[in-house]
Amino acid sequence: MLTLENISKIYQGRLPYQALEDVSFSMSAGEFVAVMGPSGSGKSTLLNLIGTTDSLSSGEVFVNQRPIKALSKNELADFRRTTLGFVFQQFHLLDTLTVEENIVLPLTLGRYGIKEMEQRSDTMLTRLGLKEHAKKRTYELSGGQAQRVAIGRALIHKPKLVLCDEPTGNLDTKSSKEVLQLLAEIRLEEETTILMVTHDALAASYCDRVLFLKDGRLYNELYRPTKQGDFYQQISNVLISLGGTEDDFSSVRFS
Numbered sequence: 001m002l003t004l005e006n007i008s009k010i011y012q013g014r015l016p017y018q019a020l021e022d023v024s025f026s027m028s029a030g031e032f033v034a035v036m037g038p039s040g041s042g043k044s045t046l047l048n049l050i051g052t053t054d055s056l057s058s059g060e061v062f063v064n065q066r067p068i069k070a071l072s073k074n075e076l077a078d079f080r081r082t083t084l085g086f087v088f089q090q091f092h093l094l095d096t097l098t099v100e101e102n103i104v105l106p107l108t109l110g111r112y113g114i115k116e117m118e119q120r121s122d123t124m125l126t127r128l129g130l131k132e133h134a135k136k137r138t139y140e141l142s143g144g145q146a147q148r149v150a151i152g153r154a155l156i157h158k159p160k161l162v163l164c165d166e167p168t169g170n171l172d173t174k175s176s177k178e179v180l181q182l183l184a185e186i187r188l189e190e191e192t193t194i195l196m197v198t199h200d201a202l203a204a205s206y207c208d209r210v211l212f213l214k215d216g217r218l219y220n221e222l223y224r225p226t227k228q229g230d231f232y233q234q235i236s237n238v239l240i241s242l243g244g245t246e247d248d249f250s251s252v253r254f255s
């Protein structure tokens, strides 16, 4: 579904800086993949390049075998609106709108009738366990509820690829687990491909695979074994070999 071929990014400042160098990997439809690495290793740069909010210095990104570079301006706008969904650490919800209005917001930019919007919103609110909160303003929600609204908004238009930047960074352990469980389930139900940047080994252990970046290059890759607890331990070991600090690890253990 997604292929990165030898991508590099050099920021052209007073002193040019190579943030990514020769990164290649592929993701199949419905795969849930985490990207980890120390601060400054190029994780956000990677998301921005795939999300088309920044441009490649070299290499190519293919979505469903189509090179993103070949898209015209209109096609690119259409690609962002229909194929991609975004989830951020700071939920980026609109306080002036209700929960359900936030969730249907992406649909108001497309050609959807009122009835279809209502149906999709209703299904999504139920799926997120937020039906009773539909008419609330977003400042009346807990962090976990707010992030679930943001996930609903990211998924309401049924995007093929969802890019998540530290989606659990502002959440406590319980809310983090709920949000991660939700992402893991939804990608199975909808075959949504999810790429998630995270510092948290616990969050990464919900994924099928973890890619590790170091100094802008792919450093390691782990596939999930049967047990999530084993995966968590393996991820923690790679983080230690990367030179991670205590802050990179969660204190949660699996039985």
Ligand SMILES: Nc1ncnc2c1ncn2[C@@H]1O[C@H](COP(=O)(O)OP(=O)(O)OP(=O)(O)O)[C@@H](O)[C@H]1O
Residues within 6 Å of the ligand: 011, 012, 013, 017, 018, 019, 037, 038, 039, 040, 041, 042, 043, 044, 045, 046
């Ligand atoms: N616009 C820019 N101009 C110049 N250098 C940049 C720019 N954006 C990022 N960088 C540099 O590129 C490198 C990678 O940055 P990036 O934000 O991708 O790292 P990161 O892994 O996401 O870090 P963090 O975990 O701290 O968010 C860093 O050294 C950063 O200083």
